[in-house]
Amino acid sequence: MKKIALVKWILDESGGGERVAVSLANELTKKYEVHLIGITTKQSDLFFKINSQVKYSNFFDHRVRLSTNILKISKMLKKYFRDNEIAVAFGIGISANVFLSLAGKGISTKVVLCDHTNSITDNREFSQKVQRYVGAKLADKIITLTQEDRRNYIKKYGISEKKIAYIYNWKEDGLSNVTYNNESTKLVTVGRFDSQKGYDYLVQVAKKVLSEKSDWTWEIYGSGNQDEVDKIKELIKENNLQDKLLIKGLEKNQDLIYGDKGIYVMTSRYEGLPLVLLEAQQYNLPIVSFCCPTGPSEIVEDGVNGFLVDCYDTDKMSEKLLKLMENESLRHSFSAHAKDNMDKFDKNRILNQWIELIETI
CATH class of the missing domain: 3.40.50.2000 (Glycogen Phosphorylase B;)
Structure with a gap:
């Protein structure tokens, strides 16, 4: 069974990135051995529930500064990937771009970076620009959420069309049987x-x-x-x-x-x-x-x-x-x-x- 890892900086919030990371981990256990890594999140603090087949790990029990720990985290991830024979590692959100890209260098693990906002307007800080640039250049594959953002990546970072794809978030099946009330105010x-x-x-x-x-x-x-x-x-x-x-x-x-x-x-x-x-x-x-x-x-x-x-x-x-x-x-x-x-x-x-x-x- 192929082994994969999903990596996210934090997993104790209720945002779309956290939801996608956990949902994807839960679903992919049907076919793969799935490792979920919340760099600064204890399993007890997860907002969304993971199933029992997901192998969960965290490197810190508290928040740490990303900028001063990039090399340390990269080394920890590289060792984790080697020790657990991870074939493909997914970074969920751009905060993982730099340390995950560095972790994948020199080992067989393929690195896929998943941008869960967009590269068009979400570059408010210099660090975000650096993270996207490094990811675009070093990753084996980039995944965006929309066709629009995929086109922007190709134009903005000069990467080949084969290196980047878009995959939508899915809708959950059977969320509700509630009938729409057009009299609602x-x-x-x-x-x-x-x-x-x-x-x-x-x-x-x-x-x-x-x-x-x-x-x-x-x-x-x-x-x-x-x-x-x-x-x-x-x-x-x-x-x-x-x-x-x-x-x-x-x-x-x-x-x-x-x-x-x-x-x-x-x-x-x-x-x-x-x-x-x-x-x-x-x-x-x-x-x-x-x-x-x-x-x-x-x-x-x-x-x-x-x-x-x-x-x-x-x-x-x-x-x-x-x-x-x-x-x-x-x-x-x-x-x-x-x-x-x-x-x-x-x-x-x-x-x-x-x-x-x-x-x-």
Whole structure:
């Protein structure tokens, strides 16, 4: 049985990267011996549950500085790969790019780096630019989440088309049997509290639409940076939206998040491939989203199952949202077509892409 490893810097948060790392590890145990390495995360601190067949390891029980420990971690990984005869190692998220690339040098382990945001807009810090550049040059293979980001990598880093592929995140099967309620007067947004998610834009939109539609409310689910939470709470207070725009915190029960909602809204500055949009479609929700880099345009079909709005036009988003809030038949139509585009996110199809990659690299 071929042995593979998935490596992620941290695994104690509830983000898309953490979810994908754990889900992929769990599924691939059906065919491979799977090692999951959370560099700075004890197994007891994992947010998502791993199955008993996954071999879990961590190198530190606490947070350490990546910049000052790159060589140390690279040596630890190289030894781990040799000792456990790892054939293919996947880095989930760009924080693994440098130390995983270095770990793979001089040994037989193939290194695949998986970018779980995008290389178009997510280069806010010099370290991110370095991580992507090193990964693009040293890895055996790069995997992006979208076609758009794959094209950007080829253009930006001058790598060959054979060295890079895109693999979508899959939608989970059978998330819900909840029937869409087109009489619902609730908007919903899900995501961690971070500047990336554009909750400052969300408050601007909420002020406009909730003042016109007094019977509607808007719920935000997620946790994250406390400074960002405090900032958004203050904006909500300044705009007198305390009773209309509600921060609900972290919730694992997706039926409670999506089940009684009328419209899903996303105001992100950028994404990788937003799993929340796939989840919303599983619940047949109409979607209004900024057409940000990357993902929304590959998930939402504008005018068929949702509206895509130019970044970051809050006036236009408010206009589209109000149009949908005012028109029950349009919501019903969008809901009816929510799953039209879901085949390309089929779990078995995407797992087969990962298996093909492992077998051919």
